[in-house]
Amino acid sequence: MSALDIIVSYRQEFLRGLQVTLQLCLIIWSVGILAGMILGVAGARWKTVIGLPSRALSFLLSGVPILVFLFWLYYPLQYALGVDISPFKTAAAALSIVNTFLVADVIRGVLLEFPEQYLMAARVCGLTDRETVLRIQLPIVARQVLPSLLFVQVGMLQATLFASLISVEEIFRVAQRVNSEVYRPIPIYTALAFFFLAICLPLHGLAQYLKQRFTRNLSER
């Protein structure tokens, strides 16, 4: 059975797996980016009340492997709370939380390091507060944030593979199941690698391009 035969024979399974992976990704990306932006901006604005606890939690999370966090949410926490949440929802929640803190760290860092002097220059040139935010602060922050944000999202896409370990029927788990039936690991996992390359490489390349194109030296030196 050739690689093509396997893919054709199991296309329904692979398509379902792909759909689950993309659904998971969509949730993680949208929740993480939106909540992370809010948390990041709030953390930079209210450094003690929000910034400090957010940094502490982020520090704590960075010390726990994603897989351990996922398992902890799925098994002990649900057992302790007496609830039964589906693997998909648990994985989506766990990875969204991780993404939220990673995005918040990026946003907060860029905002806190934003040179105040650019705003001073805007003020003495007669720009209003609104114009300063829209035409100076936001474009500079966006250019600084965007590449890092893309790198983080590529990492989160790859992290969706962990969901297979709590029985989420995403693409990797489907590949494992198909392999257990036909036992052709080389074509199956190579195809899987190409699938991830096809999505991750362009995103990674875009992030590199944006970093090179837009992340200008802010120090003026």
Add this chain to the structure above:
Amino acid sequence: MLIAQNIRKGYGGLEILHGIDLSLAPKQITAILGPSGGGKSTLLRALSILDAPDSGSVEVDGVKYSFPRKRKNGIQPPWPSLTVVFQQLFLWPHLTIRRNITLPLDKLRAKANGVAAEANKEVDALLDLFELSEQADRYPNEVSLGQRQRAAFIRAVVLHPKYLLLDEITSALDVEHVSKILEHLKSLRDQGTGILLVTHLIGFAKSAADQIIFLEKGRVVESGDRSLLTTTKNERLRKFLSLVETAL
């Protein structure tokens, strides 16, 4: 008239400015001289109300800003009728040199096409005068420090401020460009602009400044007209002038 009275400013419990009084009239160039760390840049920031003084007052054409202020909002700031060119320039890095200069003019453009056309012509003429036409579409990190200094100067000048505060804006320029800037300052003065200039260019201060202020350790040690630079009896100022002239 720009009038500052008893300006005090400190950071982290350390007072930098110890009660400065000064005034700047339209059609006047005032040169502030003094050793590094004497509070010159701090004074410019305080006068422009960007970095509010801890106490004292700044009056710009009859509008008085007294410090400390209970309410942060409520008074219309003096910008850009009073504007500053900082020592570190701070051109916005996401905009080209030309856009750095024209962005603050967008309001004028919105008002009337005729004004916009005039402003465009003036920008082009100044870019040409200061040899920046070829660099106009580049970003600040793609040009030299001297070119950035000239661009920051143009950005301030095209706003036609009544009071222009300049902090060591010729430090990275060659003699030819220094001379062009200084000539332009004289012309702005003659058109009515009040200019406050922090500088080490004693020669320029001698030939063009209407008023000299020698600032040391946050205090005005000596002030007067430009003859002060040749006739002063103040030991500190004489020593400073001799050191600057030797170094140059």
